[in-house]
Amino acid sequence: MPMRLSDLSACFEGVIPSIIATASADGMPNISYLSHVVRVDEEHVALSNQFFAKTAANVRANPHVTLILVDGFTGDQYLLDIGFVRSVDAGPLFERIALQLKASSAQVGMSEVMRLRSADTFRVHGIEKVPSPVETTAAPTARTAVSLPALSEAVRTIERQAEADEIIDSLLSGVRQVLGYQNALVLIRDGHRGSLATTGSIGYERSGLGSEVAGGEGMIGAAAASGQTIKVSDMSRVRRFGEAISQEEEAQENTTRIVAFPELPGAMSQIAVPMAARGVVVGVLFIESPQRLAFREEDEAALAILAGQAAVALTVSEGEAASIEPARSAPRLQSGAAGREIRVTHHRADDSIFIDNTYIVKGVAGALLRLMVEWHHGDGRIEFTNREMRLAIGGRMPEIKDNLETRLLLLRRRLEEKQAPIRLVRAGRGRVRLEADGPLVLREPGE
Structure with missing residues (x-):
């Protein structure tokens, strides 16, 4: 049976560069390496055009091209007889290749150099496996296919959740149970700061809750900005994304707020x-x-389904929480609260919050804690609704149209992780309660 492009999935991961052989109109050969080859369908491939001028000129003069693909697992090589069809510098295919190129080249500090000129589509006329003079590596044992019943149950579990923390935890649980991946993060977009903040994680020695990625930066930022999945299949060829982000020790958080x-x-x-x-x-x-x-391709599809369901659930949860009206008689903290004085310091420049000189959080989450402490000082209340906080903070932060639930979740989890003497407890749908081990004192820097 003739080989199909779908049989060569490991060759399209960009692990081992492909080779393109062209010839000029008078038959002079030329060979170049390619960074990306994409399978369009069973009859077409698309090549990233960052060619040297000679290769590009040859393709236009002589559309008959030979392409060598290499299996990233086994090292097997495949010879493809292809013919030039068209070149595009815009549209979904171009954007798909450009984003992948940008993400991978950013890992090695070459995002400004490795720019995609065009995506060139070729029709595949034939595929031939190249005989190897040495024994190639055996193909890995086939992994179990994604279980559709398990995926369906994970989707339903996410759909049933009403609170942001339950939704995010169910998403991470689905990643682990359905696909078997042990290390995952959920980062929520913060339009006010133009970044994404880690709000949930599994499998890491340090949770990273509150760590941020600037909008558009690296794989994560590019995925958020484009709305497309981006992956790197062999990190030995690139610098880890995490190494491009400050690896400050926990003790330095108080100084850097990072x-x-x-x-x-x-x-x-x-x-x-x-x-x-x-x-x-x-x-x-x-x-x-x-x-x-x-x-694998099916993993990407399953992850997209889980991520999409979580996004819908978070959006619904946000809308429902925003509609909760404040209680007519909200609980109040009794005067003369026992315990030591707890100092809450708020920095207006970035809305960062320190509790007894320990950094907690910044941005909208920090502004929300300050707001609750101010209200508590004003009337002794300890319970607050998302609705009233959204209305109160919206005047200073007009971007806070959504995701307030996830900001409160980040604040609550950071307080728990830092074992702070202040806690944020869910008190019902769209409602939180502020608890403290002693009287709260709100300060500005220098006071």
Whole structure:
């Protein structure tokens, strides 16, 4: 049976560069390396055009081209007889290749050099396996296919959740149970700061909760900005994304106000999947694995389904929480609260919060804690609704149209992780309660 392009999936992961052989109109041969080859369908491939001028000129003068693909697992080589069809510098195919190129080249500091000129589509006329003079590596044992019943149950579990923390935890649980990946993060978009903040994680020695990725930066930022899944299948060829982010020790958080991005030592594959609802990206699901070529096409599809369901659930949860009215008689803290005085310091420049000189969080989450402490001082209340906080903070932060639930979740989890003497407890749908081990004192720097 003739080989099909779908049989060569491991050749399209960019692990081992492909080779393109062209010839000029008078038959002079030329050979170049390619960074990306994409399977379009069973009859076409698309090549990233960063060719030297000679290769590009040859393709236009003589459309008959030979392409060598290499299996990233086994080292087997395949000779493809292809013919030039068209070149595009815009559209879905171009954007798909450009984003992948940008993400991978950014890992080695060459994002400004490795720019895609065009995506060139070729028709495949024949595929031939190249005989090897030495024995190639045996193909890895086939992995179990994704279980559709398990995926369906994971989707239903996410759909049933009403609170942001339950939704995010169910998403991460689904990644582990359905696909078997042990290291994953959920980063939620923060339009106010133009970044994405880690709000949930599994499998890391340090959770990284509160660590941030600047909008558009690396794989995660590119996935959020484009709404497309981006992956790197062999990290031995590129610098780890985490190494491009400050790896400050926990003790330095108080000085830098930067939480170190979690890392998986020896990670070989990474994938960033946008969490989008009705075309709006609310966050990114980021997964890494110690295995090369870890993420198959069906894995990408399953992850997209899980991430999409989580995005929809978060959007619904946000809308429902925003509709809760304040209680007519909200609980109040009794005067003369026992315990030592707890000092809450708020920095207006970035809305960062320190509790007894320990850094907690910044941005909208920090502004929310300050707001609750101010209200508590004003009338003694300890319970607050998302609705009133959204209305109160919206005047100063007009971008806070959504994701307030996830900001409160990040604040609550950071307080728990830092074992702070202040806690944020769910008190019902769209409602939280502020608990403290002593009287709260709100300060500005220098006071």
